[in-house]
Amino acid sequence: MNPPSDRFVKGMATRRAVLGDAHVDRAEANKTDFDAPFQAMITETAWGDVWSRPDWNKRERSMVTIALLAALGHHEELAMHVRATANTGATPEDMREAMLHVAIYAGVPAANTAIKIVKKTLDEMRDAQAPRGGE
Known part of the structure; x- marks a missing residue:
């Protein structure tokens, strides 16, 4: 298993700041092998790229x-x-x-x-x- 990318780490921090730890913890606990790639993609792109932009x-x-x-x-x-x-x-x-x-x-x-x-x-x-x- 590869270490998480910088974009994933930034995305997870932004995701937690916006949605709250309780929500993210529930989502992570419910993650399966089936949706793990989707969750990683959303964390990196939606949260790590778009929601983390400075503008x-x-x-x-x-x-x-x-x-x-x-x-x-x-x-x-x-x-x-x-x-x-x-x-x-x-x-x-x-x-x-x-x-x-x-x-x-x-x-x-x-x-x-x-x-x-x-x-x-x-x-x-x-x-x-x-x-x-x-x-």
Whole structure:
């Protein structure tokens, strides 16, 4: 087995910074021989190349990613990247503006569905942060 490339190491650090250790640890634990090459490719290219570039910050990349996922109807990935905003600094207001762009450039039905997913995911994030009674 070869040592990981510099691009993979950088990608894993960026992936953890954006998605969080818990998410990445779960994904790594669920990795199989079948999807390991895909996971390595995504870590190197998406996270090690694109997300690690210096010209945009994580907030800007987060908003563009959310808009693209919404426009393309990739709902599971959309929810994952909404959760990642806790680490990227993209705000609910940023996501609202992104959804308006989706409505104009990708269509109202795509934005309508995405808005429902964003709202549900933000509610789940708030509920997870809410103090529990009696603790």
